[in-house]
Amino acid sequence: MKPAPKPASHPPPVSASVNRILIVDDEAASRELCKDFLESDGYDVETVGEVQKAIALLDVKRFDLVLTDLSLPDLSGIDLIKQVKYRHPHTDVIIMTAFGSVSSAVESMKSGAYDYITKPFPRDLLRVTIRRCLESHNLKREISKMQNELYKKDKLAAVGSMAGAIAHRMRNPLNIIQMCAQYLENHLSSNKDVLQVVTAIEEKVKTLERLTRDFVEYSRASHIRKSPESLEKLTDDVLKALAARCQIQNVQVVRRFQTQLPALLVDADLVREVIQNILDNGLEAMKGAGTLYVAIEKNQSLQALLLTITNTGSVLPVELQEKIFEPFFTTKDTGMGLGLAIVKQVVEGHGGKIQAVGDPATNMTSFRIQFPINEPPKGGE
């Protein structure tokens, strides 16, 4: 069959979750029987009766394993294996073949199936085959996750050490260009053409300044200087600085802080930076009027303060939930993609965790940060 365009392959999930299995079989009774059996083993199972439907479902949902019959009404199980291996290389396939069709079993394996079982099979054989496949699947997933983490850490370290040097080298010349532009603006303000050029220079200098600032902050994010601080106060500092911008953009801020929260041992500047970056992104993502919800509460069982920042008017796609924290990932034309990489580095540097979720039902995106409560040493640090 003609290969359809390859979609972005779904990355393996982050947390160890229940394995998801898709059963493809045109016999309704046998696929439902199989589904019940596998669900009783704790798997999350869905079923379809045709190859095309399976392909469509796999494009929108992540499955760890496809258990497919070989002969199906529309296309063959071999076609399905080829499609799965092409479009979703992380998904494994086990084939169910009729007794005696060794050649098709061999062809399935050559096309990338993990294993095959001949029908009719005892339940225990199915159970063992699936378990073995998913054990190896989960192991591969863990290894790939660890490799990704290592790669990101290397990338972070390299960028961090370059950042300071680049920023310092750029800041001086930028200051001089800005001063010169201001001089021209003051002395040639009567000439409209010149003024336009000068304004353009000043705008570009501002962009470059933002870029160098991001680099400096990025390199600084790993140097944490802790002192006892109130998270509510740090959040309010940022909200205050953003009040005018919110007013201009017609954004309402809804602030819900629990009372009598304990102090945190944190780097005040860096935590303010974290909050600022998330609010900046929220305001940019809303593209106009809306609401920003900012909440702080204590979670007793986690021994942590939870800061949740939610904005209306944007839904972060599921497939970007992890990616947005990678250095240089941006969906904006003028974005640097360093804001959330800084945020993650700072939060994790404080022993905390961060998670971003978009909710299509409410058209909102939330960033949830967990800061551990460490009792400050008596008499301060």
Ligand SMILES: Nc1ncnc2c1ncn2[C@@H]1O[C@H](COP(=O)(O)OP(=O)(O)O)[C@@H](O)[C@H]1O
């Ligand atoms: N509140 C949000 N809603 C939707 N997408 C968001 C939100 N915040 C961040 N993002 C996504 O995360 C990406 C990375 O953000 P960031 O690291 O701050 O870099 P930048 O702002 O330069 O793009 C953004 O380009 C955007 O796609």
Ligand SMILES: [Mg+2]
């Ligand atoms: Mg940003």
